[in-house]
Amino acid sequence: MPRKAPAKISRRCFLATAAALAARPAVAATPQPAPAATDVIIVGAGAAGIAAARRIAAAGRRYVLVEASDHIGGRCVTDTKTFGVAYDRGAHWLYAPDLNPLTKLTPRRGIEVYPAPPSQKIRIGRRYAREGELEDFLAAEVRATRAINDAARKADVPCEQVMPNDLGDWRGAIEFMLGPFGCGKELSQFSALDFSRAAERTTATFCRQGFGALLAALAEGVTVQLSTPVKSIDTRRSLTVETGKGTLTARAVIVTVSTNIIAAGRIQFSPELPHRAIDAFGRLSLGSYDHIALELNGNPLGLDSDDLVFEKSTDSHTAAMLANVSGTPLCLVDVAGSFGRDLSARGEAAMVDFATQWLAGLYGAEIKKAIGRTQATRWNADAFTLGAASAAVPGAQLARRIMMEPVNDAIWFAGEAAHETLWGTVGGAWESGERAAEAVLRRMGVLKTPAPEAEAAPKPKLKGARPAPRERSSFGATPSIMRPER
Numbered sequence: 001m002p003r004k005a006p007a008k009i010s011r012r013c014f015l016a017t018a019a020a021l022a023a024r025p026a027v028a029a030t031p032q033p034a035p036a037a038t039d040v041i042i043v044g045a046g047a048a049g050i051a052a053a054r055r056i057a058a059a060g061r062r063y064v065l066v067e068a069s070d071h072i073g074g075r076c077v078t079d080t081k082t083f084g085v086a087y088d089r090g091a092h093w094l095y096a097p098d099l100n101p102l103t104k105l106t107p108r109r110g111i112e113v114y115p116a117p118p119s120q121k122i123r124i125g126r127r128y129a130r131e132g133e134l135e136d137f138l139a140a141e142v143r144a145t146r147a148i149n150d151a152a153r154k155a156d157v158p159c160e161q162v163m164p165n166d167l168g169d170w171r172g173a174i175e176f177m178l179g180p181f182g183c184g185k186e187l188s189q190f191s192a193l194d195f196s197r198a199a200e201r202t203t204a205t206f207c208r209q210g211f212g213a214l215l216a217a218l219a220e221g222v223t224v225q226l227s228t229p230v231k232s233i234d235t236r237r238s239l240t241v242e243t244g245k246g247t248l249t250a251r252a253v254i255v256t257v258s259t260n261i262i263a264a265g266r267i268q269f270s271p272e273l274p275h276r277a278i279d280a281f282g283r284l285s286l287g288s289y290d291h292i293a294l295e296l297n298g299n300p301l302g303l304d305s306d307d308l309v310f311e312k313s314t315d316s317h318t319a320a321m322l323a324n325v326s327g328t329p330l331c332l333v334d335v336a337g338s339f340g341r342d343l344s345a346r347g348e349a350a351m352v353d354f355a356t357q358w359l360a361g362l363y364g365a366e367i368k369k370a371i372g373r374t375q376a377t378r379w380n381a382d383a384f385t386l387g388a389a390s391a392a393v394p395g396a397q398l399a400r401r402i403m404m405e406p407v408n409d410a411i412w413f414a415g416e417a418a419h420e421t422l423w424g425t426v427g428g429a430w431e432s433g434e435r436a437a438e439a440v441l442r443r444m445g446v447l448k449t450p451a452p453e454a455e456a457a458p459k460p461k462l463k464g465a466r467p468a469p470r471e472r473s474s475f476g477a478t479p480s481i482m483r484p485e486r
């Protein structure tokens, strides 16, 4: 879940039908069972798995990349069929483009990337916030993020515990932006240190063809075995991986599935994973974040392309809207956190109904007539993901390092959760996949360079010194410039 440019991070059972609608890359979906032996097995063809496969192949080693679903991309997938335009069902914002590993890899042909607008709007009832109100909001937001960053220097407490008392009537909006919108969880369940260590996400770019299409372009030439769920991984003698289509053997396995998939026991490990690893996956659980996609023909809200709108809400029963995505009639009403989780559990119709009422409350009941086709993601119900993106519970930021420790010298974990600063993002997943691949290549004696510090994954110090958080407003950071009232 995306923390959007301002703020966002910050931050689906569409398996059978919807996934079939997703943009597909020119991957070779091998119909035959995989070869019995290879160098590296990679589990999951999301950003981390694709990055790992490319890195292993670049080193001249063999890999088998197995994917449980019938498409690649995982939580970064573009659907072009539902609305006839690019609709990112998961990730949409390419955060921190200057640092994002995907920026320099973006193909020049067929993919157009452009900057996201730097500002957002806030709706107060039926009008937009005025300049003075936005200044009040920004000042309150800075106080909140500073309080969390300051607290994180001393202890990894719940963000909520250190929220200032002087946020006034902006409290509800700020709590939504920094919590559910930023990381998919309420501030009471979110680690101050995780918040503080998150890399700056206040700038972003969009991909006109969809972020999923960009990722699919990067997967061209990567061979993937689709519809091949891994059931178990056994390292007792040699390494064997049991899939729905047979048994694979290899020298190493890179597992990139979400933390919730591991915590739910969807893959059986023999011997069992060490207790500290099991604990780490549980404490890096996924937040809830979903898009309710509405087609609003004729721009009835009078908004610009890619305008991001929040509400000055009094509680967490709110949303954020990305309007006119890349200049199309597609609008994404995003719901998150415990409210979003409860809503998505009630099904797509309830989600669309909420989005309709929410928009009607902010723009008038007439808006209902302008709504055309609709669709809502339900990532918590997606059997191969079980949520949106990881957010450490209080006290658990260091669990991200534990995830990077190899198990039995044969299993490496990767994915968005295995990144200390870019967690919850596609860029972080990509980097972690590359890093795990390099660790495996090093173990195989193919790479001679020493392991970077994070990869070496030293045991975290539970007491005493901890990495000093950077001084900035980061996660769910709010707009630096807000537009005046219209």
Ligand SMILES: Cc1cc2nc3c(=O)[nH]c(=O)nc-3n(C[C@H](O)[C@H](O)[C@H](O)COP(=O)(O)OP(=O)(O)OC[C@H]3O[C@@H](n4cnc5c(N)ncnc54)[C@H](O)[C@@H]3O)c2cc1C
Binding pocket: 001, 002, 003, 009, 011, 043, 044, 045, 046, 047, 048, 049, 066, 067, 068, 069, 072, 073, 074, 075, 076, 089, 090, 091, 092, 093, 094, 095, 228, 229, 230, 231, 256, 257, 258, 261, 266, 267, 289, 290, 291, 377, 379, 384, 385, 387, 388, 389, 414, 415, 416, 417, 423, 424, 425, 426, 427, 429
């Ligand atoms: C609604 C939403 C909005 C988001 N917005 C943004 C955003 O704007 N910007 C951003 O950077 N990030 C965003 N994110 C987060 C981003 O999508 C993820 O961090 C990233 O895509 C995770 O990549 P991954 O490779 O770690 O995991 P995944 O993409 O989950 O890949 C893991 C793969 O493993 C497969 N798998 C699962 N179980 C098995 C099994 N047993 N055997 C084989 N394969 C299996 C899955 O099907 C999946 O394809 C968003 C996420 C969501 C849900």
